[in-house]
Amino acid sequence: MALLAATAGALGWMVLGAPSVQAQDKPPEAPPAAAPAPAAEAPKDAAPAAAAPADAAAAPAAKTDTPDSTGTTANTDKINGGNAGTAMDLQWPIPADTSTINPDGKGKVTPDEVIANVAHNKISLNLMWTLVTGFLVMFMQAGFALVETGLCRAKNAAHVMATNFMIYGLGMLGFWVCGFAFMFGNYWNGPVGIGWQPPLGQGLANLDGGITWTIFGKPFGIIGTKGFCLGPSVFDTAVFTLFLFEMVFMDTTATIPTGAMAERWNFKHFIVYGFWVGMFPYAIYGNWVWGGGWLAQLGQNFALGHGAVDFAGSGVVHMCGGVIGLAGSICIGARLGKFGKDGKARPMPGHDIPMVMLGTFILAFGWFGFNPGSTLAGTDSRIAVIAVNTMLAGAAASVGALLTMYLVTGKPDPSMLCNGLLAGLVAITAPCAFVSSLGAVILGFIAGIIVVFSVFFWEKRGIDDPVGAISVHGVCGCWGVLSVGIFANGSYGAGWGGVHKLFKDGAFQIVNTNADGMLKTYNDLVSKGWADQGVTGIFGTFFGAPAGDGAQLMAQIVDVSALFIFIFIFSFAFFKISNLIVPIRSKREDEIMGLDIPEMGAEAYPDFQLTDRTSPKVD
Amino acid sequence: MKKIEAIIKPFKLEEVKDALAEIGVEGMTVTEVKGFGRQKGHTEIYRGSEYTVDFLPKIKIEVVVTDAIVESAAAAIVKAAKTGKIGDGKVFISPVSEAVRIRTEETGDKAV
Numbered sequence: 073m074a075l076l077a078a079t080a081g082a083l084g085w086m087v088l089g090a091p092s093v094q095a096q097d098k099p100p101e102a103p104p105a106a107a108p109a110p111a112a113e114a115p116k117d118a119a120p121a122a123a124a125p126a127d128a129a130a131a132p133a134a135k136t137d138t139p140d141s142t143g144t145t146a147n148t149d150k151i152n153g154g155n156a157g158t159a160m161d162l163q164w165p166i167p168a169d170t171s172t173i174n175p176d177g178k179g180k181v182t183p184d185e186v187i188a189n190v191a192h193n194k195i196s197l198n199l200m201w202t203l204v205t206g207f208l209v210m211f212m213q214a215g216f217a218l219v220e221t222g223l224c225r226a227k228n229a230a231h232v233m234a235t236n237f238m239i240y241g242l243g244m245l246g247f248w249v250c251g252f253a254f255m256f257g258n259y260w261n262g263p264v265g266i267g268w269q270p271p272l273g274q275g276l277a278n279l280d281g282g283i284t285w286t287i288f289g290k291p292f293g294i295i296g297t298k299g300f301c302l303g304p305s306v307f308d309t310a311v312f313t314l315f316l317f318e319m320v321f322m323d324t325t326a327t328i329p330t331g332a333m334a335e336r337w338n339f340k341h342f343i344v345y346g347f348w349v350g351m352f353p354y355a356i357y358g359n360w361v362w363g364g365g366w367l368a369q370l371g372q373n374f375a376l377g378h379g380a381v382d383f384a385g386s387g388v389v390h391m392c393g394g395v396i397g398l399a400g401s402i403c404i405g406a407r408l409g410k411f412g413k414d415g416k417a418r419p420m421p422g423h424d425i426p427m428v429m430l431g432t433f434i435l436a437f438g439w440f441g442f443n444p445g446s447t448l449a450g451t452d453s454r455i456a457v458i459a460v461n462t463m464l465a466g467a468a469a470s471v472g473a474l475l476t477m478y479l480v481t482g483k484p485d486p487s488m489l490c491n492g493l494l495a496g497l498v499a500i501t502a503p504c505a506f507v508s509s510l511g512a513v514i515l516g517f518i519a520g521i522i523v524v525f526s527v528f529f530w531e532k533r534g535i536d537d538p539v540g541a542i543s544v545h546g547v548c549g550c551w552g553v554l555s556v557g558i559f560a561n562g563s564y565g566a567g568w569g570g571v572h573k574l575f576k577d578g579a580f581q582i583v584n585t586n587a588d589g590m591l592k593t594y595n596d597l598v599s600k601g602w603a604d605q606g607v608t609g610i611f612g613t614f615f616g617a618p619a620g621d622g623a624q625l626m627a628q629i630v631d632v633s634a635l636f637i638f639i640f641i642f643s644f645a646f647f648k649i650s651n652l653i654v655p656i657r658s659k660r661e662d663e664i665m666g667l668d669i670p671e672m673g674a675e676a677y678p679d680f681q682l683t684d685r686t687s688p689k690v691d
Numbered sequence: 692m693k694k695i696e697a698i699i700k701p702f703k704l705e706e707v708k709d710a711l712a713e714i715g716v717e718g719m720t721v722t723e724v725k726g727f728g729r730q731k732g733h734t735e736i737y738r739g740s741e742y743t744v745d746f747l748p749k750i751k752i753e754v755v756v757t758d759a760i761v762e763s764a765a766a767a768i769v770k771a772a773k774t775g776k777i778g779d780g781k782v783f784i785s786p787v788s789e790a791v792r793i794r795t796e797e798t799g800d801k802a803v
Contacts, residue, residue: 419737481736488738528739540738 195273198449199313202272205445206313209320212438213240213327218431219494220331223422223487223539225684227666228335229676235330235337239346243326246350247319250300254355255363256314257296258282262364263372263379265567266585266594271449275310282363290373293365295356317445318358321389324442325354328393331539333400335420336407336663339671341654345400348650353396353642357635358388367634370627371571372586377557377624379569380631381607383458384446386502386552387635394546395636396643397537403647404656406536408663409690417531418688420538425486432490436466439497443504454564458504462497465504465516469496472520480524488524491540495523498545499552503559506607508615511559519548550632557625558609562617565607574602575618664690692787692803693761697752698724698780699772704750710771711754714763720753730778749780755787757800 217236224232259279260270270276281298284291299306302315326349330342360367361380371379382388411417422428443462444455473492477484496516500507503515526543537543566572572583574597581602583594598604608621647656662670665685669675699707704721711719725746732745756764765782773779792802 417740419735419740419742421737481739483736485736485738524739531738531740 194451195310197451198271199273199309201450201455202313202317202445202448205441206317206320208438208441209317209324209445212320212435212442213323215431215434215436215438216324216327216331218427218434219490220327220334220431220539220541222424222427222429222431223331224334225420225666226423226677226680226682227684228668229423230672230674231339231667232330232334233676234339234672235334235342236327238343239326239330239349240323242343242346243323243350244319246347247322247355248301248315249351251322251351251355252302252315252318253297253299254295254352255318255358257298257363258284258293258359258365259296259314259363262293263369263570263585265570265572266583266591268567270310271447271452272310272313275308276314278306278308278311279314282359288373291369292373293359293363293369295365296359296363314448317448318362321385321442322350322354322358324385325389325393325396326350328390328541328545329397329400331541332394332397332537333404334538335667336404336658338655338658339667341650341656344650344654345646348646349396353639353646354388354392356642357392357639360634361388361631367627367631368569370630371569372584375571375582375584375623376627376630377569377621378565378571378573378607378627380553380627381506381556381560381565381568381624382502382553382631383505383556384443384501386498386500386549387631389549390498390501390545391549391553391632391635392639394542394544394549395639397541398535398546399640399643400647401535401537401542403644403651406534407538408660409688410536411534413691415534420684420688422487422538423684428487428490432493435494436463436497439466439501443501447505454505457564461504461507461509461512462500464509465500465512465519466493466496468513468516469493469499469520469523472496472517473524474520476521476524487540488527491523491527491544492520494544495519495548498548499555501549502552503556505564506556506560506609508559508561508563511555511561511615515551515555515559519551522551523548550636553632553635554625554628556607556609557622557628558611559615560607560609560617560624561612561615562605562608562619566604568607573605573608573621574598575605576600576602578619580619580621692755692757692790692800694753694755694785694787695761695765695768696783696785697768697772698726698749698782699752699768700774700778700780701748701750703772703774704752706771707752707768710767711764714760714767716754716756716760716764718754722751722753724749724751728778728781747778755790755803757803 213236217233220236221229221232256279258281260277261280261282261284279296279298282296283294285294286292299311299315302312326346329345329349330337359365361382362368362385366373367380369379370376380387407420409418410420439462440459444458447455447458470489470493473489473495474484476492477488496519499515499519500512503511507515523540523543526547527537527540530537530542535542562575567585570585572585572594574581574583574594581597583590583597587593603618605618608617608619608624609615610620610622610625612620650656658667658671666675666682697707701723708719725748727746730747732743732747734741734743736742752768754764761784765784768782789798790802791798
């Protein structure tokens with residue numbers, strides 16, 4: 073303590089964290105060292121000059137506060153309250169040798185140290201952004217639980233809530249075991265533009281193992297193989313941040329089918345499903361789009377725009393969940409009494425509409441993590457555009473659903489308004505970074521119309537989806553992926569998928585980062601006035617792009633086709649095969665009485681008399 | 692002693708209660724019930740599919756009164772609960788053989 077106080081006094085560069093109590097200890101221990109500082113300060117502030125010597129050491133701490141905070145003294149080497157950075161702070165990670173910091177302001181911080189610190193700032197800001205937005209997405213689980221439970225009958229409320237609750241644990245462990253490795257194990261080798269750097273830092277270079285097949289002489293990334301159980305080979309903050317963010321996204325996919333299959337799903341089968349969904353379908357398909365796999369490579373391999381572009385997961389997350397829900401709903405069959413003998417649908421009204429609407433708002437709030445967080449970079453200022461597009465599309469969709477319901481049925485069913493808002497948010501998820509605000513409003517409004525007719529469509533087909541998950545996530549997710557290829561206005565995503573599209577006088581030149589000498593070609597074109605352009609849709613020119621691009625829409629069509637074929641067949645097979653081991657369907661009498669007591673052992677509302685046990689009639 | 696059971700529209704409860712209080716009825720039992728009569732149910736639309744609500748919410752009032760005021764009590768209920776539209780409800784009157792006030796053990800007319 074004495075040594076530290078002496079150093080502080082002598083160097084005079086920090087009163088810093090030393091409060092006046094400590095300062096009062098100084099005079100008896102090290103009076104000579106402490107003395108010069110107050111002496112130097114005294115003339116500036118005449119008032120306390122007459123202070124007793126014993127108080128002299130304490131006085132400067134109070135005095136130096138005043139001039140610094142009012143800015144009257146340019147005292148760069150003294151900090152009050154420790155709330156400003158100094159050269160000392162640039163000695164990262166550990167200020168091993170404080171003597172290199174010169175008290176008279178001639179710091180010896182080297183340019184390399186400055187560079188390292190700027191880089192560290194950038195990476196830590198990106199890590200923090202990705203983590204915090206990931207926390208927001210995690211909170212969306214609460215929204216899903218409320219929406220799905222509110223739209224089901226009171227007799228199954230604890231059961232539906234429990235599926236939404238346990239998918240968090242079951243799915244996460246599955247994703248930790250192998251889902252993350254399959255999805256992002258080969259992230260480092262994905263197609264990227266010139267000058268790309270991993271937003272979360274070079275630690276992502278650990279994710280460099282995967283299986284690539286050569287088909288038609290082109291590389292097809294099939295699956296990643298690094299990062300099983302987040303083992304020692306990927307023990308890195310960047311990888312862990314990516315894991316958290318992608319894990320909560322997987323959770324969204326996983327919890328969508330719990331809505332489509334609610335009120336009749338044997339909980340024991342659901343447990344098997346929980347692990348499966350965390351380990352395989354989302355991870356494998358996600359690898360193809362986000363993990364650098366073959367759909368992301370479509371641009372490089374076959375000149376289809378920038379390859380499949382799905383910014384935050386209209387396809388990877390939502391359509392994937394919706395298609396699993398569709399396969400599950402077909403395999404499990406409709407709820408007892410849902411369709412009469414004439415095949416006509418009977419309504420089974422949800423038991424708590426305020427719960428549904430509260431959950432919808434929680435989801436809409438979480439979407440501010442979902443979409444802007446998918447930059448994986450707080451330093452990418454595009455997050456502002458993304459956040460605004462996200463809220464606009466959701467709002468437009470809720471209005472679209474409102475008007476459609478008024479025109480079709482005469483009354484705007486509140487649960488359908490919720491489906492409408494969510495439909496718009498799902499649709500904007502893929503194009504959020506690439507479209508203008510007008511594009512966001514148009515595609516959101518269309519999603520609000522689509523979702524209403526989609527709900528009617530599936531019900532007429534005899535597919536029972538209590539909460540509209542197939543329509544909201546599956547159908548509008550598909551619309552979202554396609555809308556990138558329609559509305560993108562070329563203002564973002566230059567070099568996406570390893571493809572640079574350079575534009576001049578209405579003509580395109582494509583520079584593929586896989587090609588030999590591409591850097592020279594690129595630089596030559598740029599020097600001749602060709603402008604590098606972002607992702608462009610077929611009608612991009614209406615929204616500000618210099619030219620439209622039909623190839624991107626082709627890539628998006630290939631993307632949704634691959635998704636539907638792979639995910640539907642894979643999940644249909646899973647449900648059919650697992651049904652042989654653990655029955656997928658709850659027992660008939662349990663379903664009629666409500667699943668809460670027979671399967672969960674606890675009723676959601678034990679103090680209330682429930683009338684829905686007798687309604688509707690079961691043929 | 693007679694028991695009056697009246698099935699009325701829920702929003703008429705306050706008026707019926709006041710009307711009964713005016714003629715000296717000192718207590719009543721009220722139950723929320725569901726049912727249908729000639730009015731039948733009505734159709735609603737939930738998420739696009741039409742359905743019939745068969746049982747409509749009603750209020751059932753039970754009062755036990757002395758023979759002296761039973762007619763005026765029934766008339767008061769009918770007057771207060773009437774809207775003139777289908778679904779106004781019904782009043783049933785039946786004899787009660789005995790009544791006991793538990794606190795004082797009084798019986799008969801004194802107990803009601």
